[in-house]
Amino acid sequence: xxxxxxxxxxxxxxxxxxxxxxxxxxxxxxxxxxxxxxxxxxxxxxxxxxxxxxxxxxxxxxxxxxxxxxxxxxxxxxxxxxxxxxxxxxxxxxxxxxxxxxxxxxxxxxxxxxxxxxxxxxxxxxxxxxxxxxxxxxxxxxxxxxxxxxxxxxxxxxxxxxxxxxxxxxxxxxxxxxxxxxxxxxxxxxxxxxxxxxxxxxxxxxxxxxxxxxxxxxxxxxxxxxxxxxxxxxxxxxxxxx
Amino acid sequence: xxxxxxxxxxxxxxxxxxxxxxxxxxxxxxxxxxxxxxxxxxxxxxxxxxxxxxxxxxxxxxxxxxxxxxxxxxxxxxxxxxxxxxxxxxxxxxxxxxxxxxxxxxxxxxxxxxxxxxxxxxxxxxxxxxxxxxxxxxxxxxxxxxxxxxxxxxxxxxxxxxxxxxxxxxxxxxxxxxxxxxxxxxxxxxxxxxxxxxxxxxxxxxxxxxxxxxxxxxxxxxxxxxxxxxxxxxxxxxxxxxxxxxxxxxxxxxxxxxxxxxxxxxxxxxxxxxxxxxxxxxxxxxxxxxxxxxxxxxxxxxxxxxxxxxxxxxxxxxxxx
Numbered sequence: 106x107x108x109x110x111x112x113x114x115x116x117x118x119x120x121x122x123x124x125x126x127x128x129x130x131x132x133x134x135x136x137x138x139x140x141x142x143x144x145x146x147x148x149x150x151x152x153x154x155x156x157x158x159x160x161x162x163x164x165x166x167x168x169x170x171x172x173x174x175x176x177x178x179x180x181x182x183x184x185x186x187x188x189x190x191x192x193x194x195x196x197x198x199x200x201x202x203x204x205x206x207x208x209x210x211x212x213x214x215x216x217x218x219x220x221x222x223x224x225x226x227x228x229x230x231x232x233x234x235x236x237x238x239x240x241x242x243x244x245x246x247x248x249x250x251x252x253x254x255x256x257x258x259x260x261x262x263x264x265x266x267x268x269x270x271x272x273x274x275x276x277x278x279x280x281x282x283x284x285x286x287x288x289x290x291x292x293x294x295x296x297x298x299x300x301x302x303x304x305x306x307x308x309x310x311x312x313x314x315x316x317x318x319x320x321x322x323x324x325x326x327x328x329x330x331x332x333x334x335x336x337x338x339x340x341x342x343x344x345x346x347x
Numbered sequence: 348x349x350x351x352x353x354x355x356x357x358x359x360x361x362x363x364x365x366x367x368x369x370x371x372x373x374x375x376x377x378x379x380x381x382x383x384x385x386x387x388x389x390x391x392x393x394x395x396x397x398x399x400x401x402x403x404x405x406x407x408x409x410x411x412x413x414x415x416x417x418x419x420x421x422x423x424x425x426x427x428x429x430x431x432x433x434x435x436x437x438x439x440x441x442x443x444x445x446x447x448x449x450x451x452x453x454x455x456x457x458x459x460x461x462x463x464x465x466x467x468x469x470x471x472x473x474x475x476x477x478x479x480x481x482x483x484x485x486x487x488x489x490x491x492x493x494x495x496x497x498x499x500x501x502x503x504x505x506x507x508x509x510x511x512x513x514x515x516x517x518x519x520x521x522x523x524x525x526x527x528x529x530x531x532x533x534x535x536x537x538x539x540x541x542x543x544x545x546x547x548x549x550x551x552x553x554x555x556x557x558x559x560x561x562x563x564x565x566x567x568x569x570x571x572x573x574x575x576x577x578x579x580x581x582x583x584x585x586x587x588x589x590x591x592x593x594x595x596x597x598x599x600x601x602x603x604x605x606x607x608x609x610x611x612x613x614x615x616x617x618x619x620x621x622x623x624x625x626x627x628x629x630x631x632x633x634x635x636x637x638x639x640x641x642x643x644x645x646x647x648x649x650x651x652x653x654x655x656x657x658x659x660x661x662x663x664x665x666x667x668x
Contacts, residue, residue, distance in 0.1 A: 110451060111455075114447060117442070117443075118441075118443060121442040180440070181440050184438045184480070185436055186438075188434060188437065189494075191425075192404045192405070192406065192425055192430060192431075192432045192434070193425070193428075193452060193455040193498065194428040194498075196426075346422075347407050
């Protein structure tokens with residue numbers, strides 16, 4: 106089963122990377138645990154601050170987890186490993202599926218960690234709500250997975266951290282992962298066009314209506330549908346037979 | 348997805364040409380490698396070796412001509428797991444141990460060999476638990492060789508497999524490779540060391556400036572390009588006696604001056620000096636491999652090209668990197 110072994114080693118490599126450990130797990134967890142105790146009973150955006158911030162930090166960490174395969178791709182490219190794989194029977198499809206699965210598995214671990222921290226600080230949701238929130242987060246991460254693969258096949262190892270970091274931090278910040286920046290006005294309209302806004306608001310969504318409004322689905326779908334072809338083009342360009 | 352059985356043909360290149368922007372990397376070559384044969388692609392940097400290998404591996408497509416591997420296209424051959432190889436300028440990925448890396452590559456192939464067995468064969472069992480990305484150049488090359496072997500492919504393609512390895516490492520590497528050759532594998536390797544090609548290949552294909560300039564048994568090619576000469580002043584020695592010295596191919600005499608054409612000037616010189624202590628004015632000269640290539644190819648070239656020939660090989664080498 107070439108596919109399974111490949112996924113296993115991809116996951117192992119991701120878990121061995123300090124980037125993953127720090128950006129996807131350590132940082133969001135620590136920030137959550139440091140900030141929440143003093144604001145346990147605060148209310149943000151109509152829901153309890155521990156729930157709001159749990160979703161925010163889970164989304165932030167999971168964005169890193171989803172985009173991070175790009176960093177591995179860029180390093181593998183620089184070392185000639187992407188090229189070396191092309192003279193093995195490994196199919197492109199298996200390779201990409203492994204990257205996507207790894208991104209999601211790491212993201213799920215981030216969610217699990219933050220959910221655990223959330224419950225320790227009094228977040229209570231029923232099983233359906235936890236599942237719905239997880240579902241919304243995974244859907245909303247799709248654009249980040251695609252961006253990671255696209256950037257990894259295009260940018261150099263030197264340029265990549267800045268590009269990925271800028272993308273994740275900017276979207277997380279504007280989306281409200283670190284706290285609500287905009288409650289009304291034109292800026293709110295603008296940030297609602299970002300997938301990160303909908304990721305961060307998955308928590309509020311599940312205690313409210315249960316699902317994103319049509320607007321949320323459309324925004325996430327458009328980002329995903331635009332970025333997947335870009336990732337495909339980047340991959341094909343990088344591995345083209347010249 | 349059951350792969351069809353490989354048809355019993357080896358590698359076949361027919362009128363293959365390939366250019367990169369303005370550089371004609373390969374200029375219409377014909378090459379056939381039979382199954383089970385070990386062939387060295389020998390040539391200086393920029394000769395077109397890597398371009399040829401890339402086309403055999405399906406990494407690049409010829410502008411014209413055809414490439415077939417075991418009767419299939421290179422891409423099909425790769426997908427079927429018939430090919431294993433090492434590329435130039437590659438190094439192992441990070442966050443994987445040596446054993447894991449070899450096991451990972453094994454998982455891509457339909458009928459891989461035992462990972463432990465391959466680690467042992469290639470002499471890297473003792474570093475199996477080290478991080479693959481933190482090895483010396485020689486160790487990394489051997490890990491690459493292990494990864495090329497572990498899928499048990501019918502064809503091994505090795506692009507300068509010993510670059511960056513020390514002398515001892517080279518010896519061990521070739522020992523391992525000859526063991527593989529004895530199992531009936533087809534092997535094609537590129538090198539710019541005549542000695543390596545001579546010692547490890549059944550056949551040498553000499554490339555220079557994108558063309559095959561000679562193709563034959565190792566001994567024949569070696570005699571063609573490997574000759575160095577020793578000139579000395581030595582009155583009275585017999586030509587037959589001189590010609591019989593180790594490493595000497597032929598001897599000539601002009602008055603007191605002798606000229607020995609040698610396959611191995613070191614051995615010849617040692618023998619000459621110990622047997623004829625009165626040898627004087629010794630002068631060892633020899634064409635470098637590149638010079639020998641130029642000599643071999645210059646006649647085949649158009650005269651228009653000749654002015655640029657002298658500088659071309661090194662320039663081409665730079666551009667292809």
